[in-house]
Amino acid sequence: xxxxxxxxxxxxxxxxxVSRVLNGYPxxxxxxxxxxxxxxxxxxxxxxxxxxxxxxxxxxxxxxxLPYIHHPYFSAVIEGISKEAxxxxxxxxxxxxxxxVERELEALERLRMKQMDGLIVCSHEVGWEIFDAYQEEAxxxxxxxxxxxxxxxxxxxxxxxxxxxxHYLVKKGHRRIGYCIGRRTGPNSQARxxxxxxxxxxxxxxxxxxxxxxxxxxxxxxxxxxxxxxAMEERPSALLVTSDQVAAGIVLxxxxxxxxxxxxxxxxxxxxDPLAEMLxxxxxxxxxxxxxxxxxxxxxHWLETGNVPRKQEELPTRLVVRATG
Amino acid sequence: xxxxxxxxxxxxxxxxxVSRVLNGYPxxxxxxxxxxxxxxxxxxxxxxxxxxxxxxxxxxxxxxxLPYIHHPYFSAVIEGISKEAxxxxxxxxxxxxxxxVERELEALERLRMKQMDGLIVCSHEVGWEIFDAYQEEAxxxxxxxxxxxxxxxxxxxxxxxxxxxxHYLVKKGHRRIGYCIGRRTGPNSQARxxxxxxxxxxxxxxxxxxxxxxxxxxxxxxxxxxxxxxAMEERPSALLVTSDQVAAGIVLxxxxxxxxxxxxxxxxxxxxDPLAEMLxxxxxxxxxxxxxxxxxxxxxHWLETGNVPRKQEELPTRLVVRATG
DNA sequence: GCTTGACTTGAAACGCGTTTCATCCATTAT
DNA sequence: ATAATGGATGAAACGCGTTTCAAGTCAAGC
Numbered sequence: 264x265x266x267x268x269x270x271x272x273x274x275x276x277x278x279x280x281v282s283r284v285l286n287g288y289p290x291x292x293x294x295x296x297x298x299x300x301x302x303x304x305x306x307x308x309x310x311x312x313x314x315x316x317x318x319x320x321x322x323x324x325x326x327x328x329l330p331y332i333h334h335p336y337f338s339a340v341i342e343g344i345s346k347e348a349x350x351x352x353x354x355x356x357x358x359x360x361x362x363x364v365e366r367e368l369e370a371l372e373r374l375r376m377k378q379m380d381g382l383i384v385c386s387h388e389v390g391w392e393i394f395d396a397y398q399e400e401a402x403x404x405x406x407x408x409x410x411x412x413x414x415x416x417x418x419x420x421x422x423x424x425x426x427x428x429x430h431y432l433v434k435k436g437h438r439r440i441g442y443c444i445g446r447r448t449g450p451n452s453q454a455r456x457x458x459x460x461x462x463x464x465x466x467x468x469x470x471x472x473x474x475x476x477x478x479x480x481x482x483x484x485x486x487x488x489x490x491x492x493x494a495m496e497e498r499p500s501a502l503l504v505t506s507d508q509v510a511a512g513i514v515l516x517x518x519x520x521x522x523x524x525x526x527x528x529x530x531x532x533x534x535x536d537p538l539a540e541m542l543x544x545x546x547x548x549x550x551x552x553x554x555x556x557x558x559x560x561x562x563x564h565w566l567e568t569g570n571v572p573r574k575q576e577e578l579p580t581r582l583v584v585r586a587t588g
Numbered sequence: 589x590x591x592x593x594x595x596x597x598x599x600x601x602x603x604x605x606v607s608r609v610l611n612g613y614p615x616x617x618x619x620x621x622x623x624x625x626x627x628x629x630x631x632x633x634x635x636x637x638x639x640x641x642x643x644x645x646x647x648x649x650x651x652x653x654l655p656y657i658h659h660p661y662f663s664a665v666i667e668g669i670s671k672e673a674x675x676x677x678x679x680x681x682x683x684x685x686x687x688x689v690e691r692e693l694e695a696l697e698r699l700r701m702k703q704m705d706g707l708i709v710c711s712h713e714v715g716w717e718i719f720d721a722y723q724e725e726a727x728x729x730x731x732x733x734x735x736x737x738x739x740x741x742x743x744x745x746x747x748x749x750x751x752x753x754x755h756y757l758v759k760k761g762h763r764r765i766g767y768c769i770g771r772r773t774g775p776n777s778q779a780r781x782x783x784x785x786x787x788x789x790x791x792x793x794x795x796x797x798x799x800x801x802x803x804x805x806x807x808x809x810x811x812x813x814x815x816x817x818x819a820m821e822e823r824p825s826a827l828l829v830t831s832d833q834v835a836a837g838i839v840l841x842x843x844x845x846x847x848x849x850x851x852x853x854x855x856x857x858x859x860x861d862p863l864a865e866m867l868x869x870x871x872x873x874x875x876x877x878x879x880x881x882x883x884x885x886x887x888x889h890w891l892e893t894g895n896v897p898r899k900q901e902e903l904p905t906r907l908v909v910r911a912t913g
Numbered sequence: 914g915c916t917t918g919a920c921t922t923g924a925a926a927c928g929c930g931t932t933t934c935a936t937c938c939a940t941t942a943t
Numbered sequence: 944a945t946a947a948t949g950g951a952t953g954a955a956a957c958g959c960g961t962t963t964c965a966a967g968t969c970a971a972g973c
Binding site: 604641642 | 929930931932933
Binding site: 266267268278279281282285286310311312313314315316317318319 | 958959960961962963
């Protein structure tokens with residue numbers, strides 16, 4: 264494989280001139296420019312991008328840390344990131360973690376090693392203090408609200424979103440309210456738990472432990488939830504479901520086994536997935552795609568200019584009332 | 589940022605010794621080994637991975653070319669790739685193309701530049717001859733059946749899968765059969781079109797142009813299909829739908845507007861998405877996740893050993909009969 | 914006629930880890 | 944006692960593009 268020095272020899276010019284031509288810099292005579300391109304042609308030359316990365320000290324690569332890809336939430340976020348990355352000529356390096364701390368640390372180490380110029384963290388398990396340590400060495404953008412540390416973040420205020428839905432339910436007269444969530448840990452989940460506790464306390468209702476359904480990520484989980492719900496002696500009259508996929512699973516299974524929604528069970532989903540629209544599920548619309556876009560733009564702006572108008576950006580949510588609640 | 593030479597100076601050893609220690613090679617005295625690690629600690633050293641890539645001539649990165657991410661089909665394939673990549677210590681670089689030829693070529697150029705050790709192509713628009721030219725320079729694995737060229741491929745035989753479903757419909761007495769597809773171009777689509785033409789010809793039925801519904805990728809598209817179907821004077825009695833998402837859209841909208849399935853319209857989906865199971869959609873199960881896994885393994889085996897047991901691998905499909913057909 | 918500035922061009926250093934090769938010492942085998 | 948062997952270590956080359964700096968040419972400005 265030919266390198267830039269072979270090119271220089273072939274074209275009868277210096278290495279620096281070749282570099283100038285290859286990168287379209289001015290101050291090269293037309294004659295030499297032509298000779299270099301002919302040499303490129305003749306030797307079937309391609310830049311070794313690793314050498315470029317090493318020399319430039321930057322890669323135009325952005326890392327994306329996320330637990331799973333095959334999930335509507337995360338694939339929407341990546342799609343948003345990807346769209347913007349494409350636009351600004353960046354590549355995306357994927358770090359699928361499955362919420363495994365080892366893998367999250369591996370991604371952060373890669374960042375330190377300068378494998379990428381920055382990292383977007385869609386969701387994570389390790390503590391913030393870890394990110395805090397790493398952010399001194401390279402740019403990191405988080406996709407969740409953080410109060411204790413000063414991070415670059417773009418986030419959905421899940422406390423507000425949850426509280427909004429809860430108030431709506433309370434106003435409709437519900438008191439036996441439960442919720443379904445993906446996992447209990449993680450800042451988003453904790454914000455929702457806090458909203459749940461706060462709102463119920465305000466209206467004088469004691470939350471029931473068993474009305475909180477854990478591990479709800481996919482359609483199938485909805486089926487499980489309704490089965491558990493059926494088996495309860497005291498059932499919640501309404502469920503907040505943090506994923507429309509799961510909400511759809513609940514609604515479909517409820518239909519199948521003859522549970523009337525919303526009469527017997529009110530369902531409010533989150534995301535505003537096309538599936539929710541199709542099934543008439545009341546839902547809180549969450550701007551996942553936009554989240555990805557904004558996260559990338561924030562990182563990009565930081566990388567290119569070294570400063571940003573503001574480090575935190577909150578994205579709005581909206582309650583979309585349909586048939587299920 | 590400290591480099592390996594600083595380390596050497598700090599530890600009072602040579603650069604090569606530092607390298608040996610860092611990479612766990614033998615033939616280093618315990619004493620010097622300790623000194624090097626102490627220097628690493630003291631100088632807060634991290635390898636510059638770009639330099640490693642350049643020196644080694646390989647990156648442990650595999651590229652993935654695909655049109656969209658936010659789609660159940662592709663996100664399942666990536667998930668499969670990602671799982672295996674993780675297992676073997678490779679990273680994934682994403683090339684989202686939107687079926688834009690420019691972007692596909694860009695990805696291939698990146699491969700030539702040695703940005704990654706190999707490329708997995710999930711779907712594409714450019715002609716095979718292009719891939720043929722590039723595969724001389726670097727390993728490429730395609731996820732579709734190719735007969736004219738000698739590629740590394742892992743594929744689902746879409747001709748067979750489609751024919752299987754068609755025969756099933758024909759045996760059930762259907763003659764007015766249409767289908768819904770994502771896009772008309774592309775080898776998979778052409779295989780399906782060929783199966784469609786062949787099977788219908790064999791049973792003496794003339795295919796109707798308007799019974800082929802194009803641009804069917806997402807749930808919402810199913811709604812559109814059923815609307816168009818309603819507006820037809822001569823309607824197909826059965827539809828093959830190449831995505832369960834779209835099939836689900838059809839089924840749900842049909843339910844909503846009172847079209848009886850399968851009495852008035854038989855639906856056979858593809859994928860065997862959880863949604864299909866939930867909705868009782870008869871479907872042809874396609875092993876997307878496995879496709880991703882096998883594609884990675886093929887590439888990996890090639891990269892590590894320089895040869896493979898066989899360059900082509902076909903994955904099985906299975907008709908899952910449920911309520912809609 | 915001399916200075917100034919724009920334009921060209923190349924040598925060399927730089928970014929940084931890996932790897933080869935030669936050297937030197939201390940054991941074993943003969 | 945001597946040759947062969949294993950272990951330890953460093954100098955230097957290598958992979959390859961970018962960038963800085965010095966130097967040289969030529970025409971416009973004073």
